Amino acid sequence: MPNRTGFLGSTLAAAGTAAALALATAVPAAAAAPATVEQDVDQLYQDVIDLYNGLPADALRGVDRLVESPIPRIGPQKQSQAADGPIPGCTEGSLLTYANKLAASLSPLEGKALDALSGLSQLYVQGVASDKTPQVFGTDGQYTARATASIDKLRGFWDIESWNIQLVAWKGTDLGSQAKMAQTFGLGLAPAKVKAAAALATKVLYEVPAMQGGRNPLLTLNAFAAPAGSLGGKRVALGDGLLDTVDVLGFDDVSVESVVGHEYGHQVDFAHDNHPRNESSEMGPDAYGGYFVAHAKGFGWNARTQQEVTYLDASIGDCYHSHGTPDQRKAAGAWGEKQATSQANPNRIIPSATMIEKFQKVYPKLMPPVTTQPAGARG
Numbered sequence: 001m002p003n004r005t006g007f008l009g010s011t012l013a014a015a016g017t018a019a020a021l022a023l024a025t026a027v028p029a030a031a032a033a034p035a036t037v038e039q040d041v042d043q044l045y046q047d048v049i050d051l052y053n054g055l056p057a058d059a060l061r062g063v064d065r066l067v068e069s070p071i072p073r074i075g076p077q078k079q080s081q082a083a084d085g086p087i088p089g090c091t092e093g094s095l096l097t098y099a100n101k102l103a104a105s106l107s108p109l110e111g112k113a114l115d116a117l118s119g120l121s122q123l124y125v126q127g128v129a130s131d132k133t134p135q136v137f138g139t140d141g142q143y144t145a146r147a148t149a150s151i152d153k154l155r156g157f158w159d160i161e162s163w164n165i166q167l168v169a170w171k172g173t174d175l176g177s178q179a180k181m182a183q184t185f186g187l188g189l190a191p192a193k194v195k196a197a198a199a200l201a202t203k204v205l206y207e208v209p210a211m212q213g214g215r216n217p218l219l220t221l222n223a224f225a226a227p228a229g230s231l232g233g234k235r236v237a238l239g240d241g242l243l244d245t246v247d248v249l250g251f252d253d254v255s256v257e258s259v260v261g262h263e264y265g266h267q268v269d270f271a272h273d274n275h276p277r278n279e280s281s282e283m284g285p286d287a288y289g290g291y292f293v294a295h296a297k298g299f300g301w302n303a304r305t306q307q308e309v310t311y312l313d314a315s316i317g318d319c320y321h322s323h324g325t326p327d328q329r330k331a332a333g334a335w336g337e338k339q340a341t342s343q344a345n346p347n348r349i350i351p352s353a354t355m356i357e358k359f360q361k362v363y364p365k366l367m368p369p370v371t372t373q374p375a376g377a378r379g
């Protein structure tokens with residue numbers, strides 16, 4: 001975790017320095033010089049923090065992200081998972097390693113711009129975007145058909161209220177729309193400040209080249225599920241940056257279905273008020289997702305493809321007691337797949353309440369103590 005805390009620390013230190021400089025030079029301000037990029041980024045960052053602070057109390061409650069992103073999250077935090085320190089003998093998943101490397105290559109200024117813009121785009125997709133307008137998945141729309149097929153199948157697969165679970169595309173390029181950003185800032189920023197803040201967001205997007213006009217994958221390198229009662233209501237958001245990254249790592253042919261299947265698994269838990277306070281909160285959706293992709297009424301994927309899904313599960317495992325380690329996530333996904341392939345009647349779908357119960361029973365066994373495993377047995 002040195003990357004995340006180091007990154008956050010350096011960003012905050014840079015912010016402090018910039019604030020001190022601003023104080024020292026603010027007084028004479030003779031002619032109104034055009035704002036520097038640094039001043040723009042500082043102002044935008046503050047606007048986004050003010051926006052988050054102005055949200056309704058339950059706006060972000062229960063929102064569950066696929067990975068702990070290396071991008072420091074603006075807004076209320078869960079209790080820091082880094083506090084316990086990493087689990088000994090655990091190696092984080094390849095997707096997290098890749099994301100941390102990308103984040104570490106940014107300068108403090110770029111990192112701060114990224115934090116602000118990423119936080120802003122997440123709020124757009126959670127609170128403003130709606131599937132009433134056609135959603136385009138993937139930077140070039142290349143995943144739209146797969147995403148649509150996945151949510152359609154999932155709605156029919158699990159026996160929960162499904163018509164009002166939206167699937168929305170999380171796109172960094174939405175940051176380039178002042179109208180969309182004005183709607184987003186309108187969720188919590190003082191009305192008099194909304195227009196200027198929206199203009200500043202699009203300005204920063206284009207004046208910091210590392211943002212790639214919204215196509216830097218770190219801006220949207222995640223997916224999440226949001227419950228009823230949160231800002232924007234029940235939804236699953238799928239980030240373009242996540243899909244691009246999963247492609248780079250070689251899991252492209254299972255990415256959309258696996259991730260949407262996992263996030264929909266959170267909706268299954270939400271529907272049953274199942275909110276475990278341990279790793280099973282993430283491993284459960286891995287298992288339900290595995291059951292779905294392997295099941296004849298789901299995608300009915302073959303053994304080789306099922307195995308690829310478990311490796312994708314592992315790639316997002318971390319080494320904290322939060323989302324599950326790579327080994328744990330892989331074991332959970334494989335367990336779910338096995339429930340589908342070992343059924344006497346391949347067309348029968350286990351009721352979601354039963355699936356939750358079964359998983360809660362088995363999950364302690366899917367958590368082998370990582371330090372006692374022989375090294376050669378790890379995959």
Ligand SMILES: [Zn+2]
Pocket residue numbers: 064065066262263266281282285
């Ligand atoms: Zn999750």
